Amino acid sequence: MEAENKGVKGSQLKNMIIKKLYFNKAMSCAGLSELFDKSIPSIAKAINELMHEGFVVEDGYAPSSGGRRPLMYSVKANAMYILAVALDQLTARIQLVDLLNNPVAEMRTFELKLHNNPDSLATLTAQIDDYIKNSGASKDKIAGIGIGMPGFINVTEGINYTYLDANGQSLTKYIEAKTGIVTYIDNDSSLIALAEQKFGIAKSQQEVMVINLGWGIGLGMIVNGKLFRGHTGFAGELSHIPLSEDGSLCDCGKRGCLEAEASLLVVAQKAIAGIKQGRVTSLKYNENDHSKLMGDAILEAANNGDQFAIELLSDAGYKIGKALAILIHIMNPATIVLSGRGARVAKILMAPIQQALHKYCIPRLSTGTELLVSELGFDAELIGAAVLVMENFDKSVKAKVAKSAKAAV
Amino acid sequence: MEAENKGVKGSQLKNMIIKKLYFNKAMSCAGLSELFDKSIPSIAKAINELMHEGFVVEDGYAPSSGGRRPLMYSVKANAMYILAVALDQLTARIQLVDLLNNPVAEMRTFELKLHNNPDSLATLTAQIDDYIKNSGASKDKIAGIGIGMPGFINVTEGINYTYLDANGQSLTKYIEAKTGIVTYIDNDSSLIALAEQKFGIAKSQQEVMVINLGWGIGLGMIVNGKLFRGHTGFAGELSHIPLSEDGSLCDCGKRGCLEAEASLLVVAQKAIAGIKQGRVTSLKYNENDHSKLMGDAILEAANNGDQFAIELLSDAGYKIGKALAILIHIMNPATIVLSGRGARVAKILMAPIQQALHKYCIPRLSTGTELLVSELGFDAELIGAAVLVMENFDKSVKAKVAKSAKAAV
DNA sequence: AAACTTTATTTATATTTTTATAAAGTTTTA
DNA sequence: TAAAACTTTATAAAAATATAAATAAAGTTT
Secondary structure, X not given: OHHHHHHHHHHHHHHHHHHHHHHOOOEEHHHHHHHHOOOHHHHHHHHHHHHHOOOEEEEEEOOOOOOOOOEEEEEOHHHOEEEEEEEOOOEEEEEEEEOOOXXXXXXXXXXXXXXXXXXXXXXXXXXXXXXXXXXXXXXXHEEEEEEEEOOOEEOOOOEEOOOOOOOOOOHHHHHHHHHOOOEEEEEHHHHHHHHHXXXXXXXXXXXXXXXXXXXXXXXXXXXXXEEEOOXXXXXXXXXXXXXXXXXXEXXXXXXXXXXXHHOHHHHHHHHHHHHHOOOOOOOOOXXXXXXHHHHHHHHHHHHOOOHHHXXXXXXXXXXXXXXXXXXXHHHOXXXXXXXXXXXXXXXXXXXXXXXHHHHXXXXXXXXXXXXXXXXXXXXXXXXXXXXXXXXXXXXXXXXXXXXXXXXXX | OHHHHHHHHHHHHHHHHHHHHHHOOOEEHHHHHHHHOOOHHHHHHHHHHHHHOOXXXXXXXXXXXXXXXXXXXXXXXXXXXXXXXXXXXXEEEEEEEEOOOOEOOOOEEEEOOOOOOOOHHHHHHHHHHHHHHHHOOOHHHEEEEEEEEOOOEEOOOOEEOOOOOOOOOOHHHHHHHHHOOOEEEEEHHHHHHHHHHHHOOOOXXXXXXXXXXXXXXXXXXXXOXXXXXXXXXXXXOHHHOXXXXXXXXXXXXXXXXXXXXXXXXXHHHHHHHHHHOOOOOOOOOOOOOOHHHHHHHHHHHHHOOOHHHHHHHHHHHHHHHHHHHHHHXXXXXXXXXXXXXXXXXXXXXXXXXXXXXXXXXXXXXXXXXXXXXXXXXHHHHHHHHHHHHHHOOXXXXXXXXHHHHHHHO
């Protein structure tokens, strides 16, 4: 018990170092000393212990900045693993990665309908547990499970109010109980934002807004370098702000919501209506196709130059741009990232969005914000799920993992 | 030099304690130990030193929570003073307060036109310096100067891009050079928000939006318990978001801005137009009155039941409500506070604002946000200016003050 | 080559925390 | 109802920890 306690308190700094080295590639003792405001001997001691425990490795010398070259340290990729899970309305992805976010087992993809599916949670948990068993990785080595999912989510309690019902109980506690691994959940758009800020195009920016263009329109907000969720966790509801007085009716019951005017689902429906009216287009439509199939087809067609598809997307883009103008006025972000499924056609959307920004933004504000397109693409949510685990790493007591890793050396 | 260095590093904790005791009324060693994650002996030592130095006094025993009663400590009110300055477009207020925010010298109010006035900075600085001299307070005892002012402000550089030109140089450095006292500036709306969160109706809330209803419509944002300013310091530009497609032309060059539809200045102009058209009202208008006089008259008349004034304010309130609906969707704040000049008629504004929220907000979001009216009123900006100084207290090296206070004991 | 920088290590010093003890309450229970 | 048992807070000593200073090492710049 004595040694246990000592470990917990004393490993605080070590966990902070592991976390930092996960996010940065490599750092020197001097750099870490500066960063954490600890003396170099303290850092050196912690680093040495971490090397003995198998968490950290030397990583060569960095170029001199006018003096002795610093010896860099990196995290040892296979010291721990992270289980990343990404859900959308219909499909689930599971992927075990190492501390460099590289896959250490094949990704598993399977159908998982979230809407009106009371078994979804049990199915997901069973799949996760089975995936881990198959991966051959020791549960002790898994730093945590991170799950991204659509819906209104209470991050601290681990509850999703929209999907994956656990009788109002904590989803994360349920999964932790079944798997024995610390679990974190968050909204898909939030995780995409996290991925973009930590490993994507908005790397190390402090104020980042990430638009998740999909069947809906999500917003993940990074404020002050951290995920922002608002007072009750519902911040970033960009898709239901009142954009126009006379727009079409939205699922939420209001009129003129962005989502009811510019989401991929709505664009698909408009396309179907257009085809029925005989619009000239390369798009085909069979009566038994569902709208989502059409959505993907539109993205494809637009990228191939189909005029009708481009017109529909431009229209949507302009409305998105108007919403972004509002967002810029309120948040004054450094960066807005277009991400999610719709990022495929970001080049087409860019022009009408910029046009709307010019019309609706005070120049002083629009000049301060850079509009970028995600490079992570479909991987963003999975990376974000992994990041979520490591974001919480210094808070979670991973002395357990530390001990087992020591034994493994 | 040895003792000097020791003081600087070691006084970090002491400065943090002073800051905390400024914001909280009284705290125990145990409480501070918990808060700062320092051992009780460390806190006790720091507290004892602070008492010897004359910064902290014992403040009686708090009720027991099931054990020995904690001895509480408070900041000694006259250990330091803060100089608070509040500017609006036309008038300046200067007020020296102690660490309980109580006045220690009479408030000075004087005309200071900010617009097109190259002398404004020199005048202000001279007034500040003269005020301090007259107050009889030793400059060594003044923890800092905090100034709230309208305009686009770069807080870190201390520059106001709109008013108080110092040839593009730092305002704060200029004032520091002339007075010899650390100086901080911030936007008036931001300081009002700070005041509301620290000593006002939104006390200790983490996510607070404060609407500064005045000649314009300002927004001060508290995010994650701290003032939020955005990437380039321009966050919170609520007054220029595109609210309607066909609204009247705004100063900013766009159409349909909130400010062009619902600010007190616009309401006054509408009132004048109405009177000229012969509307029945108790309001009087002389051709040589300027709109701002009318603005105050409208608030008065509305509170006295004048139908026309109430109608005009209700109309403005509804538009403000629509903007707040957008703000709630994006920020999901715990609290929205109506503050500034217009808070006088907040009761009249409340109804149309709530009506707009019901129309434009998803219920899940509007229920999570409380709409409140400021109780600080006209003092808010001054209190915020004082708070600004103490917010930065732990960062500024106040060992100097600490030493002089010691000598004074 | 000399002077300066930056980084790393060692040792002596200073600081902080833990542990033990006491003090001052409240709650439980006999 | 009073004593026993438990809580919370405070203090003083010993033990653990972190830091500063000195020194060395490895570069760059003058």
